[in-house]
Structures are given as structure tokens and as C-alpha cells.
Amino acid sequence: MSSIKSKAWSRPRSNSRLNDAFNRELESGRDYYRHELSQSVQTNVPLLNPQQREVYGTSMKAVDDGKGGLFFLYDPGGTGKTFLMSLILATIRPRSDIAVAVASSVIAATLLKGCRTAHTTLKLLFNFQTIKQPTCNISKNSAMAKVLIATKIIILDECTMAHMF
Template identity: 45%
Template sequence: MPVQLRQLFAIMLHTCDLSQPMQVWEKHKDSLCEDFRHTAELMDGPVFNSDLIYNNALIIIEDIVLHMGGNHLSFFGKPGPQRQEQNGFAQGLFRDRNYNVAELTELIETNVPRLVADQRYAFDSIMSTVHEGRGGIFFLDAAGGTGKTFILNLLLARVRMDNKIAMAVASSGIAAILLKGGRTAHSTINLMATDSPMCGIKRGTDQGNLLKETKLIMWDKATMSHKRALETVD
């Protein structure tokens, strides 16, 4: 529920021209951060940093607004989140591992047996590669309405169920919203518009270290992107 609430708040900021967004945040911030608070209690016990929890939620909300083509939170009269470079790696791990394992397990146990033969083959092939750490590139191509997004979200859930990082990106903001924890590829991987494969992530940085920890990168609508973008990730 907090994930959906953050998405709703971001949509309201972007499309509804809220007259008092600060009051909305102050009134509902605990509900918007409920999952973060639960994770922090499991990790640190009853003593945890509430400001860090609120800040992480604001980062995600701002990212959603930006992915929809909107502005930073400061544009709406609300102080923007603190994106401190030295804490980027920790914040990234916190965000990308902040999932309810019990819910993910139930999702997998309920839906994987329902996959048809072709879907199950794709699911098992990709997960086998992830578990064995062999690396590889898979293209999932099928007609519209055949369950591609459904399989993508199941793959994300299966990796995250083991408390590992699965990065969900898409070539457009609309497509990214359909993936659990989805973000645009250009903002996540920091792709640069050049004639040669290049991204703005440097070795040893927080973003670079986070990518090293990532077990699966799921890129929806990849064929909409320039071939140089795909070569950069490869």
C-alpha cells in the first residue's frame, strides 16, 4: 500500500496542481513511509532515523515525478530530498532491497504454477542464469496481451525474494510505472547521448557499486531505445 500511496502522491503533484502539497505530506507522511519504517525496525530495532526514512521516501516520490516529465519537489513549494553523494550507495541498497519478502514469496508461489509452457520456459531460463551467475542477455518478444509484463514482474519478485537487487528500467516513464520499482533507463543508468556507447557512471562511485551488486537488469521496451544505449549496458 505505501508504494501505491507514493505513486498516487507523485501523480497528484504532477497533474493535480495541489494548492498545499506540504500539508498533504505532513498529514500522510507516516503512511507514505510505512514500509520503510517496517524495514528499519527489522534492521535497527525500535531506534532508527526517521529523517532518513522520510528522505528516502521523498527521493522515490521525486524520481516518480521526474520520470513522468515533471519537476523537482522544490518546484511545488516543498523542500527537496537530500541526495548526499556519500550516502548514495546505502540509500540505493535500502531502496532496492526494501520489499516485503513474505508478499513476494506468496506472489511467486501463487503465480509461477499458472505460467503456460512458453512463459515457464522463459522464466526458468532467466532465473537459472541469475542463480548460477553466468550472465547473459535475453530478449522476451511476444504479441501484445500475452503476459510479458506479468513475467517481468514475476522475475523481479523472484530475485528480490532472495534479498538481492533486481533493477527494473524502461525506455519511457509510462512503461516504467508498469514495473514494480521501475524507473527510466536513461535516469537509472545515466546514459549519455553520444555516437559511441557511454554512460555517466564512473568506477567506484555509489551508482557503480550499486550496479555491481545488481543481479538482474530488466529493461522493458528496450527496442525503443537507441542501439548505443543497449551497447552501453552490454
């Protein structure tokens, strides 16, 4: 009898712990000032140059269509990549959608709002560049896995530098 009781109580507790962790991850992905972000979108979209506008349109279409895709943005320094990525994040986040921003280094992570290192967020192995088929150390049932499933876009800044860290 006591074991039945303990099973009956233990299950909801573990689910609720998972839900709490999920909600914490979710909130950290959504915890932005919506009004401020929406205003920055209204102000900055009209400033985009033709090339930035094309990348913005392509990225937002991919997000809205939900078909997935892998896009690389490569341009010389100072040409507005960070400006553009910030705008993409600011467009998606006020909709209560999750946009994850990660970077290959701590310094690069300071450039985008809510950005963390890819190693921390995606639980990358530190020696992943030496492994033939590297995987993220995130279990299927974890809160982070649920967040990633719900994520609309993952932006990885300075990805070409990832092998150095």
C-alpha cells in the same frame, strides 16, 4: 599539524558519504515487501504457460549460475511479458538480492514495481543513439556503480523503443 588533522578527518567523512549513498541506492533496490512478493511468486508461478515457464526457468538459471548473459524477450502485446518480468523480479528481491528494473519511457516504467527510466538509472546520455560507442555516465567509484556490480539482473522493458526517447 592542523593539516594532518584535517586529512585524518576528511578521509573517513568522504568514505562514509559514499557508503551512505551506496546504502541508499542498495536499500532502494531491496526495499520491497518480502512476504508479499514471496506470496505472489507462490501464486503466480503455477499459472505460467509453457512458454513463460521456459523463459522464467532460463532467466532464473542465468541469475543463479551467475554467469551473466543477454536475453531478449519479444512477443506480441498481451501475451504476458510484463506478468513474467514481474514474477522474475518478485523471485529475486525477497532473497535480499538486487534486481533492477528500467524502461525506455516513464509510462512503460509504471508497469513494473520499482521501475525507473533507463536514462535516470543508468545515466544514459540523451543523444546516445547518435554516438558510436555510447557509455553510461556512471563513475567507477560511485554508489550506483557499486549497486550495479551487486545487481543480479537488470530488466529493460520496452527496449525496442529506446531509440525514440
